[in-house]
Amino acid sequence: MPTKSLLIYVGGRLLQAVPILFVIILINFALIHAAPGDPIDILIGGADATPEYIEGLRREFGLDQPLSQQFVTYIGKIAQFDLGYSLRYRESVLTLILGRMPATLLLMGTTLFFSSLIGILLGVFAARRPYSAGDYTATFLSLAGYSMPVFWIGQIMLIIFALHLAWFPTQGMYSLRAPSEGFGRILDVAHHLVLPAITYSFYHLALIYRLTRIKMQEVLALDFITTARAKGVAEGRVVYRHALRSAILPVVTVIGLNFGFMLAGSVLTETVFAWPGMGRLLYEAVGARDYPVLMGLFTMLSIMVICANVITDVVYALVDPRVVYR
Amino acid sequence: MRWSIRAWSTGKGMATTHIPAEPSWWRIFSRNRGSVLGAFILAALFALAILAPMLPFEAGRIDVGPSMAAPNLTHLMGTDELGRDVFSRAAAGLSVSLMVGLGAATISTFLGVVIGGLAGFFGRSIDALLMRLTEIFQVIPRFFLAVLLVAFFGANIFNILIAIAVLSWPEIARLVRGEFLSLRSRQFVDAARVAGASRTSLIFGEILPNALGPVVVNATLMVGQAMLLEAGLSYLGLGDPTKASLGQMLQEAQQIMRSAWWTTAFPGSFIFLAVLSLNLVGDGLTDVLNPRARGR
Amino acid sequence: MSKPLLTATNLVTKLFTDSGTVQAVDGVSLHIGHGEAVALVGESGCGKSMTALSLMRLVRPPGRIVSGSVTFDGTDLLALSEREMRAVRGGRLAMVFQDPMTFLNPLMRVGEQIVEAVMLHQRVGRSEARRTALEALERVGIPAAATVIEYFPHQLSGGMRQRVLIAMAISSKPTFLIADEPTTALDVTIQAQIMRLLARLRRELSSSMLLITHDLGLVAEYCDRVYVMYAGKIVEEGDVFSIFANPRHPYTRALLSSTLSPDRRIERLTPIEGQPPNLVTPPSGCRFHPRCRERMARCSVEAPPDFAIAPSSSARCWLYEEAARVSAP
Numbered sequence: 045m046p047t048k049s050l051l052i053y054v055g056g057r058l059l060q061a062v063p064i065l066f067v068i069i070l071i072n073f074a075l076i077h078a079a080p081g082d083p084i085d086i087l088i089g090g091a092d093a094t095p096e097y098i099e100g101l102r103r104e105f106g107l108d109q110p111l112s113q114q115f116v117t118y119i120g121k122i123a124q125f126d127l128g129y130s131l132r133y134r135e136s137v138l139t140l141i142l143g144r145m146p147a148t149l150l151l152m153g154t155t156l157f158f159s160s161l162i163g164i165l166l167g168v169f170a171a172r173r174p175y176s177a178g179d180y181t182a183t184f185l186s187l188a189g190y191s192m193p194v195f196w197i198g199q200i201m202l203i204i205f206a207l208h209l210a211w212f213p214t215q216g217m218y219s220l221r222a223p224s225e226g227f228g229r230i231l232d233v234a235h236h237l238v239l240p241a242i243t244y245s246f247y248h249l250a251l252i253y254r255l256t257r258i259k260m261q262e263v264l265a266l267d268f269i270t271t272a273r274a275k276g277v278a279e280g281r282v283v284y285r286h287a288l289r290s291a292i293l294p295v296v297t298v299i300g301l302n303f304g305f306m307l308a309g310s311v312l313t314e315t316v317f318a319w320p321g322m323g324r325l326l327y328e329a330v331g332a333r334d335y336p337v338l339m340g341l342f343t344m345l346s347i348m349v350i351c352a353n354v355i356t357d358v359v360y361a362l363v364d365p366r367v368v369y370r
Numbered sequence: 371m372r373w374s375i376r377a378w379s380t381g382k383g384m385a386t387t388h389i390p391a392e393p394s395w396w397r398i399f400s401r402n403r404g405s406v407l408g409a410f411i412l413a414a415l416f417a418l419a420i421l422a423p424m425l426p427f428e429a430g431r432i433d434v435g436p437s438m439a440a441p442n443l444t445h446l447m448g449t450d451e452l453g454r455d456v457f458s459r460a461a462a463g464l465s466v467s468l469m470v471g472l473g474a475a476t477i478s479t480f481l482g483v484v485i486g487g488l489a490g491f492f493g494r495s496i497d498a499l500l501m502r503l504t505e506i507f508q509v510i511p512r513f514f515l516a517v518l519l520v521a522f523f524g525a526n527i528f529n530i531l532i533a534i535a536v537l538s539w540p541e542i543a544r545l546v547r548g549e550f551l552s553l554r555s556r557q558f559v560d561a562a563r564v565a566g567a568s569r570t571s572l573i574f575g576e577i578l579p580n581a582l583g584p585v586v587v588n589a590t591l592m593v594g595q596a597m598l599l600e601a602g603l604s605y606l607g608l609g610d611p612t613k614a615s616l617g618q619m620l621q622e623a624q625q626i627m628r629s630a631w632w633t634t635a636f637p638g639s640f641i642f643l644a645v646l647s648l649n650l651v652g653d654g655l656t657d658v659l660n661p662r663a664r665g666r
Numbered sequence: 667m668s669k670p671l672l673t674a675t676n677l678v679t680k681l682f683t684d685s686g687t688v689q690a691v692d693g694v695s696l697h698i699g700h701g702e703a704v705a706l707v708g709e710s711g712c713g714k715s716m717t718a719l720s721l722m723r724l725v726r727p728p729g730r731i732v733s734g735s736v737t738f739d740g741t742d743l744l745a746l747s748e749r750e751m752r753a754v755r756g757g758r759l760a761m762v763f764q765d766p767m768t769f770l771n772p773l774m775r776v777g778e779q780i781v782e783a784v785m786l787h788q789r790v791g792r793s794e795a796r797r798t799a800l801e802a803l804e805r806v807g808i809p810a811a812a813t814v815i816e817y818f819p820h821q822l823s824g825g826m827r828q829r830v831l832i833a834m835a836i837s838s839k840p841t842f843l844i845a846d847e848p849t850t851a852l853d854v855t856i857q858a859q860i861m862r863l864l865a866r867l868r869r870e871l872s873s874s875m876l877l878i879t880h881d882l883g884l885v886a887e888y889c890d891r892v893y894v895m896y897a898g899k900i901v902e903e904g905d906v907f908s909i910f911a912n913p914r915h916p917y918t919r920a921l922l923s924s925t926l927s928p929d930r931r932i933e934r935l936t937p938i939e940g941q942p943p944n945l946v947t948p949p950s951g952c953r954f955h956p957r958c959r960e961r962m963a964r965c966s967v968e969a970p971p972d973f974a975i976a977p978s979s980s981a982r983c984w985l986y987e988e989a990a991r992v993s994a995p
Contacts, residue, residue, distance in 0.1 A: 067506050071515070079522040086522070184404060187653070191594065191646035193601050196620060196638030203631050267768040273724055274763075275783040275834065276756035278749075289773050308513030312602055316624070326514075330521055330606055338521055342514050349511050364773065 050361060057357050061350045068346045072339045073118050083107060086335045093131060127343060128336035137340035141322060147217055148321030150233075151240055152310055159245035160252050160299055164292070167256025172283060174261060182253070189250035194309045198243040198316035205239060212239045215318035240317045244309055248302060255298055259291035266290075293364055300356025304349040405654020411647035415640070419465035427455035429462035429614050438630050448632035450622065460637045462614035467641065470531050471597035477535035478596075479589045482542025489543070490550020497547070504540045512537040516599060520608045527610040530603060534596050542588055549581035583659030587652055594648035601641050616641050670697035671874050672721070672759075672842055677734035679720045682727075686946035690716040690729065692898035695972075698842070703868060703875045705885040705906075707921070708895035711942050714878045717895070718844050721876075722761055723751050739841065757787035760840035762864075765851040766827030770819040777803075777815030780834050787838040802833040806863060825856035832863065839871055846878045861888055882922065886910055891978060894918045897943040897953040900972065904979045914981040916958045952984070960985065 076086045087101050102108065106117045121128075127137040135143075170179045206214040213219060218232050263269065264287050272286045273279075311323035318324065322341060329337040427434045427445075433453040441448040447456035489500040519533040603609060604617030616637045623633035679691035690713045698704045706714050719725050721736055723743060736743040738759055743751065763769040771779055780799035784790065790798065796815075803811035806829040819827055828848065835843060845864060849857035865888055868875050877889055885892055885906065892909045894902040894917065902915040913919045920938045940957035943949055949956050955965040964984055973990035974980045980990075 063502070064506050064509050068510065071510075071518075075518060075522050080524065187404070187649055188642075188646055191649050192642045193598055193605075193617075193620075193638060193645075195602070195605050195617075196634065196641065199620065199623065199627055199634045199638065203627055203634070207628050267763065267765065268771045270724060271763060271769045271831070271834075272771070272782075274722060274756060274761045276752040276754070276786045277782065278752060286771055286774070290771075304509070304511040305513070307511055308602070311513070312605065315606065326517065327606055330517065330608060333521065335522070338518055342511075342518050345511050345514050346509075349509060353509060 050358075053361055054354070054358055057354045061354065064350060065347070068343055069119060069122055070115075072343060073115055075339070076335075077111070087128070088131060088335075097131075122343070127340035130334055130337045132332055132334050133337070137336050140325065140337065141340055141344050144320060144322045144325050147319060148310055148314070148323060151237065151244065151314070151319060151321060152306060154237060155241045155245045156248065156299065156306065158241070159249035160295075163249045163252025164256050164288075164295065166249075167253045168260055168283060168288060170253070170257045171260030171264060179257075183257075186250035186253045189246040192246060193312075194244060194247060195312040195316050197246055198240070198313055201239050201243050202316065212236075217320050236319075240313050240319050243316070244306075244313045247309060248306060251298065251302060252295060255295055256291065259294055260287060263287045263291045289363070293360060296360050296363065297356060300353050300359075303352035303356075307345055307349065402654045402657055404650045405657075408647040408650025408654065411643055412651060415464065415644050415647065416468065418461050419468050422458065422461035422465050425455075425458040425461055427458045429458040430454060438626065440630075441632050447636040448630065450619075450630065450633050451626050456619075456632060456636055459614055459619060460616060460640050463616040463619060463637060464640045464644065466527070466610075466613050467597045467600055467616055468644065470527065470534065470600045471593040471644075473531045474534040474538065474596040474600075475589050475593040477531070478538035478592065479542050479585065481535070482539040483546050483585065485539065486543035486546030486548075487550060490547040500543070501547070504543050507537070508540045513599065513602065516603060517606065517608060520603060525608045525610055527613055530600060530608075530610065534599050538592055538596065541592075542585060545584050545588060546581050549584070586659055587655045590648055590652040590655060594645040594652075597641060597645055597648075670699045671702075671739060672876075673697040673735075673737045674717075674721060675735045675737075677717065677720055677736065678732040679716055679725055679729060680732050681729040688945045689898050689948060690945060691720055692948075693734070694895070694898075694900055696893050696900065696903075698874050698876055700841075701868075701872055701874055702891065703865075703877060703889045705889040705892045706876060706878045706895060707880065707882065707885055707892060709880055709921075709942065711945070712895045713898040713945075714895050715846055718761065718846050718876065718878055721844065722755055722759065724755075724761075753787070756783055756835075757838045758840050759842045759844075760835035760838070761844040761846065762828075762832050762835045762848050764847040766824060766831050767819070767851070769831060770827060772819055774818075775815070776817050776819060776822070776830050780815075780830070780837055783834050784837050798837060799833075802837040803830070805836070805867070806830075806833045808833070824852050825859065828852060828856075828860055829863065832860075832867070836867055836871065840873055841871075842874045842876070843868070844876045844878070847880070848877075849881070849884070850879075857884075864888070882910075894921070897948055898945060899953060899982060901954065901982045902980065903972075908979065914975070914986060915954075915983050916960050916985075917954050920957075920959070952982075 076083050079086055083105075084098060084101060084107065087105065088098070093101075106114050109117075125138055127141070129136050130140060133140050166182065170182055173179055202214055206212045213236050217236050218224075218229070219236075223229050223232070260283075264283070269282060269287060272282050277286070307323075310321065311326050313319065314321045314323035315327045322345070325337065326341050328334075329341065422429065431454065434455050435445050435449045435453050437449060437451050437453045439445055439449045445455050445457065447460065449455055450459075485500055485504070489497040489504075516530075516533045516537060520529055523529050600609075601615075601617035601620075604615040605621045607618075607621065609615040609618045619637040620634055623630070623637070627634045673695075674697070675695050677691055677694045678689075681688040681690055692713075694713075694717055696704070696706075706717065708714050716725070716729070719729075720731050721743075723731070723736075725731055731744065734744070738754065741754075743754065746754070770776070777796065777799050780802055781792065781795045784795040784798045784802075785792070788795070788798070800811050800815060803815060808814050808826060808829050814822070814826070819830070822830065828851075832848075843864075848864065849860050852860060861884060864875070867873075877884065879885060889906050891905050892903070893900050894909075894915060896917050902909070902913070902918045904914070909918065910922065913922055917938075924937050938957055943953055943956075949966075951967045951969050952958070952961075952965040953969070955961045958965065962984060968984075970982050970984045970987075972980045972982045973986040975986055975989050
């Protein structure tokens with residue numbers, strides 16, 4: 045497939061992201077000024093600040109200047125990757141967030157991967173045996189799965205598996221007594237990863253399962269499946285080689301679209317399990333009313349969602365040749 | 371079991387075979403046992419929420435019973451560390467959640483219908499503009515914006531409701547716009563126009579009734595989503611402190627659930643049952659109202 | 667008469683749907699000899715496609731072949747295991763479908779779809795299979811086959827796509843080809859090309875063909891014998907000349923007089939009155955009786971059997987009871 049048209053396509057999608065970014069920055073800026081109270085209070089967050097610091101902030105953000113000028117200044121700061129400073133943590137917001145990102149990515153990545161995989165396999169399985177008892181049960185269970193608040197699932201899991209059965213640790217990403225390097229460390233982290241990942245995967249798995257099942261059923265009723273069977277292709281190959289490829293496209297889209305929602309879930313899951321990621325940072329910042337961190341997180345997370353959408357579109361274009369050949 | 375005619379034909383032209391008329395909407399709805407179950411649960415929860423003030427113990431009042439008591443005959447769902455009755459608190463929280471859910475869903479449906487309708491009906495530049503707006507709102511992570519809005523503007527019930535409502539309209543807008551666009555070019559609209567129908571009667575008489583089905587289904591599901599969002603916000607500490615809240619109960623339970631599992635199990639299951647029943651009912655309504663999804 | 671290549675005897679296929687059981691194929695018997703081109707004609711919804719699917723054992727739930735037998739080249743197809751049937755399907759017994767847009771996998775390259783068929787039925791490696799696929803594409807008259815082989819279906823025109831479908835079907839040199847309305851979804855100009863292609867391939871491969879269609883013009887041009895189907899039953903059988911010159915069954919006569927023909931000067935077309943039959947609760951007695959101009963009292967009560975009037979000529983109508991008695995030995 046000609047990569048040139050693919051690159052143009054990707055470029056186009058990235059360009060489309062620019063206005064969204066603009067709106068996000070605008071929202072941040074608007075919030076600073078529209079929220080009740082002095083913008084300075086927002087920029088400080090809930091911490092104490094010396095008068096000199098406040099003066100410095102005033103100058104930096106140009107708070108005496110007209111709003112439009114301030115906005116330009118603000119955009120300039122963001123463009124230089126300056127997301128502000130948190131007094132409470134004594135770190136630049138950007139460093140703070142980037143420091144927590146790996147933990148969140150680890151949790152999200154693992155969860156998304158396994159729950160997508162299992163969801164797809166179960167969905168295909170169910171589509172081949174429609175209206176069976178197993179099908180009805182699985183459908184009902186999946187509906188239950190995405191009706192449960194994720195933090196509640198987490199608490200129940202904690203109670204059963206960590207507190208009563210003591211199979212898993214109750215919080216954090218690693219134990220203090222565990223080895224800090226090498227395979228032992230990996231095992232330790234993995235051990236801590238299990239409960240949060242399972243908790244977190246309910247929603248996504250249920251969603252992917254339902255979608256795959258419906259799409260597979262639709263695709264299996266399409267005409268070209270009849271052609272494949274008429275050629276003498278075995279049913280297994282018909283399902284996996286012919287049908288799944290068509291059915292998987294909307295699933296890929298959904299995984300990407302759901303990314304934003306999954307990020308929200310990560311906040312709640314990380315809070316329940318005290319997992320040291322961006323979500324937990326959000327919780328802490330909310331409690332401390334650390335506004336710079338909150339705004340920085342909002343910007344960062346939005347960017348991540350945009351990236352996820354672009355990646356999804358690219359993967360979709362790779363799988364479906366019709367997209368690029370438009 | 372329902373099979374579409376197309377499922378067994380290999381080509382066009384099989385549709386001339388006669389099939390008896392479609393059954394009434396209640397029959398379709400009641401075929402889905404899950405939906406009927408959901409409807410019952412939902413009704414029960416609504417009843418509980420309405421009757422909440424009449425429960426024996428005052429919600430949120432401390433020391434109405436022993437501290438950290440397991441569920442027993444007096445306190446059906448036990449008490450928490452401050453001696454508050456879990457059942458009455460949870461029921462009060464449930465009514466708040468339901469109210470927020472319904473309120474937010476209503477407002478965002480209204481917003482979505484208006485915006486989608488405007489976009490679909492007028493088309494071209496208005497449509498392009500509104501759709502760009504919708505796209506942007508769809509990409510921005512909803513939950514975080516809600517967190518931001520509530521953190522900045524204060525945690526009271528009104529703000530929470532507005533925050534959720536303002537973030538949920540894109541789906542409905544998309545739907546309604548789609549309906550408008552596709553119906554605009556359909557023949558019966560032309561026929562009506564030729565017969566001299568005015569624009570308003572076209573919108574209200576022809577287009578909206580057709581769009582109504584998917585909108586209602588979406589709105590039902592949205593109530594559940596709004597409830598989850600509200601619970602999430604209060605779990606993080608952004609709930610209205612003056613009102614009971616299921617999410618907040620779960621946040622408080624985090625510390626004591628080790629010894630008092632009932633402080634998380636029951637409030638959480640209220641949320642769960644509410645959202646579940648809404649999803650079940652929504653599924654059933656899909657069968658009734660959404661002819662395109664029928665014939666699965 | 668030599669033994670037919672394919673024989674169906676009393677084939678019954680039903681569809682068990684929520685709204686009732688559809689008697690799609692209700693006791694259909696037909697036979698096609700080696701090298702013969704036979705047409706299966708009828709209006710939409712009469713069960714012709716279902717018959718074809720039943721012959722290939724491609725009927726999916728809620729449909730099921732209920733009873734009857736299908737013998738192909740001496741083998742009872744209905745008695746084969748699924749695995750054995752797969753070996754036959756697409757190999758010696760192949761099918762070409764109606765709408766090439768929906769019947770080709772949109773996400774698979776055209777060449778790959780043919781190679782798949784080849785590798786299933788011939789013991790060859792991938793490169794050999796690719797060569798065979800290329801040959802097949804050339805055979806069906808696709809220009810620049812070497813380039814087209816890498817294309818996706820949406821990059822081709824309707825006529826080309828249909829040629830690809832045909833290439834897929836003939837890639838393993840079938841002895842029997844079922845063509846289900848192969849030209850219905852195509853432009854009129856392309857229709858002729860495709861039919862000529864099919865005729866040529868048939869000659870080259872010395873294979874038999876069952877052409878399913880509602881287009882009587884094609885029947886007249888390309889087929890040796892005709893079966894007329896109505897409401898799940900065969901109502902008339904005959905060779906192409908007698909069917910057109912002297913149609914027997916009232917339905918056949920009605921069909922012919924409701925279509926245009928360059929041979930006859932017609933003042934007015936006479937459509938067939940009434941509605942297509944309900945296959946869940948078909949009319950009592952003869953299924954055509956509500957719309958038949960020549961119906962008798964008997965027709966609404968008793969269903970007529972298939973009366974053999976001459977070898978390979980029959981009509982399912984009470985009008986021919988006498989004729990059958992006379993010609994039967």
